[in-house]
Amino acid sequence: MSQTTWATNPSAMLLTVAERAARRTRRSGRRRLVLLAGLAMLAVAIVATIGAPLLISQSPTALDVLRPLAPPVASGHLLGTDQYGRDILARILYGGRIDLAIAFGATSVTLVFGTVVGLVAGYFGGWVDNLIMRIVDLFFAFPFLVLIIAIIAMLGPSIFNMFVAIWITSWVSYARIMRAQTVVAKKQQYVLAARALGYGRLRVMLRHILPNTASAVIIFSMVDAIGNIILAASLGFLGLGAQPPTPEWGTMISDGQSYILSSWWIATLPGLAIVFVGVAFSLIGDGLADVLRPGDR
Amino acid sequence: MSRFGTLPRRLVHLVVILFGITLVTFFLLRLIPGDPALAILGSSYTHQRATAIDISLGLNKPIWTQYALFMGRLFRGNLGYSFFYNAPATTVIVQHVPPTLFLVVYSAVLAGLIALPIGFISGLRRGGVVDQASRVFFTVSFAMPAFWLGIILLLIFSVHIPVFPISGFGSGFAGHLYYLFLPALTIALGFATVLVRSLRAATIATLQAEFIDTARMKGISRARVLRRHVFRNAVLAVVAVYGVNLAYLISGTVLVENVFSLPGLGSLLVNSVSDRDYPVVQGVALLFAVLIVAINLLTDVTQASLDPRVGQEIGE
């Protein structure tokens, strides 16, 4: 709209404002759709991986030495077989259990731990804050890959140790976010009021600050979930994750790398599975961002 | 609180962190099973040969003595001697900086080139074609593991449609730009996702702010409003994103360097851990730490100078 229209036609301006408000409502409806889409995709992934035995009959670890490297569809195996003749579809479905477990298990622990640490640091301030944030800085500055390689080299590669390695390295982002949020929140009216009323510090932290600031970390956790799946896949890629013959998406990509020029499906398809689950978490994150923080988008 | 009064305090923090890093790296490395003697001798390992190697490398001394000697050398600027390369660790590390540095800067620039226009337009024209299409595209690309994406790009653009070279660093500036395009693109796509989101959110938030309407009603042109407010807030958001992610990016180049056979710091770090080349690992870890903390500091200072409100929080 041109400059003159604004000045001479106030009703036009009011209309624009109303239009904008209407657009916002329509958009939030669409956002909710996004959230539902993400949840639906995730539900599909969870059902498919947990219910794998009901969906397909092949075992993910059965060798079929007579039919290695069979291409998808043509050979009777929907997604083909790997170098030992193991069915790729079965390995993707069963392998998904590990990656989804990481997405939920690793993320939830780091979410809780990091949030608590950040809350404490932000609320108490002073030397507590200083100490905690210096430790957080230390973790941030340390090349996390060395840390993880070292942890796994010491503990031995296994799925559980992958969890441990991720727990040890991933909580810091949550701590930082939560701390920044808490620092701002504790100066807000509602907190000052609560303290004035005599509520205890713990109660103020948990009942007042946390609910109002949790949205940031929850949204971040969706992104982190994707990151953790990719991290688990990276560890599998480097040979530090699940042990043979246990299927896991990252290890499958790594194993399939040597066959990429002749049998592309072994490395490519598990990657698509990662993308599918990753997109699901992204959509959930987007949807949550709108539901929890309307007007930000 | 003056934003520059906190600078000395930040520098003290830097030193504390670096000290912590050297301590943790030093002891963590020695906890990993297998030592340099085993790395050197492999299948021809005998206890006698291993002992001779340990003595010559100073690894038979008590661990705290080794640490003290290491710190003493460090203060004099000496990182020690690489067990693997039989050359000073500093030389080895410096030789590996150019590919990684080029890759990181290239990725950051490519990400900016992709994300800035898209993020801006998405914010200005919410719900438009660019906005919708880019959301779909970036949601998908963000979920791709970098090493997997790298392999796919290599397959398509170096094998099936041979546009780009398969590996290596190339020579000369133009050569580097050409050779590193695919690896930089791989990293840039992940980076761009976050950039686009922040930029879009910042643009929208600023546009919706009440003062924009007030300014428009006062008759200030749209272009001027954009220039002064929207653009500025966008840059602020972008600086924050670059700052946080650039640090993460540096150590994240490892897997991409492997796929594209780039002899950078990432490959050096992984190889040196595998070969138990303690001095090099310690040196690279320290270098990374310095870079990450320096970038964080730079980001904070830039943000503070652009937005006084942020400056106050840094002092916390």
Place this chain on the structure above:
Amino acid sequence: MLRAHRLRTLSLGLMAIALVSAGCSSAGSSGGSGPAAGSSTLVIANAVRVDTLDPEANSVNESIWLDQNLYSRLLQPNATGTGLLPDLATSWNISADGLTYTFHLRDARFSNGSPVTASDVVFSIDRSRKFAGGWGFLLTPVKTITARGARTVVITLSQKHAPLLADLAMYAYSIVPAKLVQSQGKAFFAHPVGSGPFYVTSYNPDSEVDLARNPHFYGTKPKISKIRVVIVPNDNTRVLMLESKKADVIENPPGNLTSQIDGTPGLHVDLFPSTRVDFIQLDEHYAPLAKLAVREALNYAIDRSAIVKLAYQGDAIAGASFMPYKMQYFDSSIAPYPYDPAKARQLLAQAGYPHGFKTFLITVSGDIAGQAEAVVVKSELAQVGITVSIQSYELLTAYAKEDGGHSEMGERYWTNDIIDPDEVATFGADCQGGANAFNSYWCSTQANNLVSQARLELNSARRQALYDQIQQIVYAQSPFIVTDYSPYRYGVGSWVKGFHVTPLGNYDLSLETLTVGQH
């Protein structure tokens, strides 16, 4: 709107320029990495970075093979790996008591033109044998090494030492110019000077090492004038380089791509017999493995042909004797244990394990062939009641866990550094030899004595008899399970004629006569 519009045009423009210039350079040149059209440069793609060019300190195989092109030794292994050829020494005399060796040197020069003298030889060998943790232990019986004039070197021993000539042919005892190394120290090896057929013109241990023909080389002048050794750790990338003719020879293409490479016109995969012996280490600290009957059972329960097929695409040979099959004194009369699960179950029952037992197998992560082998072993041993859990670790962690005396089963391999059997016998058959018989902690005084005797025996027929005995004992007692002998695998362009790798892995001899055609 204006600003965004400008930004968008600007960014699109930049990207367009980048793509166009990319297209231009790929069309206009060979991309900066192709060899000169013609025959004077050989491009070899290696999988592993170079550690050093200092022969006393080399520990990476690929670097060792590279070094062989730069330096000469007194003697060198021949192309079949079963004998020695003169190198710097044209002839040698051994005293009647076998304690004095006199070497006569040829008139050779280093790449900087200065002559190779006896004092250089003395300096180089002494330097290397004194290197901490180096290969000096091979030369323990050596008392003195002296130069007599400029062309004669005399070595005296404290006792007879049959492997001496083979030891001196080893890469660690390469000859370097004494004065330069003394004055420059370690810095010398950044641009070393040697008397081999090639010398280093550019050294980038992580990406590329360039060699040029040594104009002062004493032997046949190589047909190629340059060699580029490029370091490409990624397997697929190496294969792609061969397929796009950016490399002439590539090391170790993945086994599953052998048929693809062979099927591509103009390319093929060469398999060179090697001294590599793949075996499964058995730690006798684990009770079941201390019993001979159990170890025998394991041998019958494992189908070596399945391992050869699945792990090596059929390109390996089922293993019998613990010695590499391409070397002197190998006993070819020993046949691999046949696959007989029924017999295995019988032996297990005899040993007191009728229902088998549980054990773990350590493998190296990233070792494709090893992982395949582990899968096969696990399923075959399951059929005789032995439950194997596969533990995969990164290389050195795996080795550390296998060697400590707390292991059970583990995958390992051996390669020779010298052509003489003394080295493998000391490490594999002699529990006092320093390696606890390949970390099995198995001990046979008889075998120990035979190994020491064979080291002193200069008569080759008697030596053969001794090594035959040692091999029979190790075969019967099976302190470890010998699974197969696997070859070196190289992808080679058909325009390259004459590339040959000896069982020790050296290819320097073949580079003296190799040609690179148009491609």
